[in-house]
Amino acid sequence: MTNEQLIAHLTSAYPDANVKQGSQYPEITVSHDTAHALMVHLKSDASLAFDYLVCESGVDYPAFMQVVYHLESTSHRHFLVVKANTENRENPVLDTVADIWPTAEFHECEIYDLLGITFSNHPGLRRYFLDDTWGHPLRKDFKDDIHVVER
């Protein structure tokens, strides 16, 4: 599908979600409670068939946390960016997508480690890079008195 067709298809299937053309790829923004169902659909629908999770990243915004999924279909070769917002910033929780794309299991551990977003139903959430004495460094309010010198 071309980007325009993809946007039209998603707008008709998800009238509540925010679908738009981003700077490069079509983007769809959903809330935390509908994200998992949407992504099950994106993978299983034969005309979409997003079977390859390219990249999963977390972003810290002032009001909420966001997890960004870059998806590609290896059969149709179209590309989509899904953004899932958490309910709040203090206690960010999202459903895991490790049951849809196994690679998400590891990307989610990284996001949990660096941003502190918890993924429910995750098979083994653990910190990858840092030990438990650290906070979550990629959060904007992270303060490290020992390793970071403020100018």
Next chain:
Amino acid sequence: MAEIIEKLITTDEIKTDEYLVNIGPQHPSTHGVLRLLTKLEGEIVHNVEPHIGYIHSGIEKMTEALSYPQIVHLTDRMDYLSAHMNNEAVCLCVENALQVEVPERVKYIRTIFDELQRLASHQLWWCASGMDLGALTAFFYGLRDREDILDIFEETCGARLTLNYSVPGGVMFDIHPNFQKNVKAFITKFRKKLPEYDKLLTDNIIFQNRTKGIGILSKEDAIAYGVTGPTGRASGFSCDVRKHHPYSAYPYIKFEEKMGTEGDSFTRWKLRMDEMWESMNIIEQLIDNIPEGDFAVKMKGVIKLPEGEFYQRVESARGEFGVYIVSDGKKNPYRVKFRSPGFSNLFTINHIAKGWKIADLVAIMATFDLVIPDIDR
């Protein structure tokens, strides 16, 4: 082989207790500081849990305090064997966001450097994984030939490993007057040397017994686990970014995306050997046709990206490298995420090493071509 292993696992009379072995963090076959917590029964691997973070440098956090030209210099500390591709990814991302069109000359130079870097990386992979499997002679052959490429790099940009050659808007310096002559001389020489590599290892029966049919990764699993690069292509997953999302001078040239079907260690090995031939073909198509012109366009002193999100993917020597920049219009990015190929590739190891022997685990690791700073970032 698989039946024998299956029988050994299920037969009760030879059953021993499971025990844990730490492979690494300081172990030659983990290629850096990676710890594999391996659950063994006798020699048979039941579970592998990779533990990373020993050289986590927080590059993603550091980028939030740096300007875009500075970020470029950090990226070649991640996957140091694909330094130029990483630099290029950030540069392309910034150029696309600002809608800057770089001169044709820059595109050609960058692509030639990409392929030289891929050759150098595959040479080092070849010799180091030969050493993992107990063939020490390979190490000297690989390093000998890699030296020629590093000399070419040094002549043009002054660095051998962390090149820092690409900058947003072009390349840092023009190519050295001897560049084309030396690259052509290297290709001529290496075309004669590469068959030696096959004679030394690929055709060796001991080597083949250790890799053929070992550690099979199916195409479905490769896609599901996001395994890219030569490792993914050996399983039949067509994932070459150069082909599917061409950048720089790749749209202008003819090349073949090398593919395998078996997905075992030997196919991964063979595929990288084929890629070296293909890289030389790509360089030969470009080296005589570098257009005249500027080697960079003038960029603003302080580069500010427009508000928004930008994603750029390139094919590094290990697979798909991605840069995701979230910008809020300032000179520093709001958030940068590096999608490193090694991270996704490494974590399939538990899936494919289960049921194989511990020596096979080393063969699987060797053909995965892991660079640990790329995973830890």
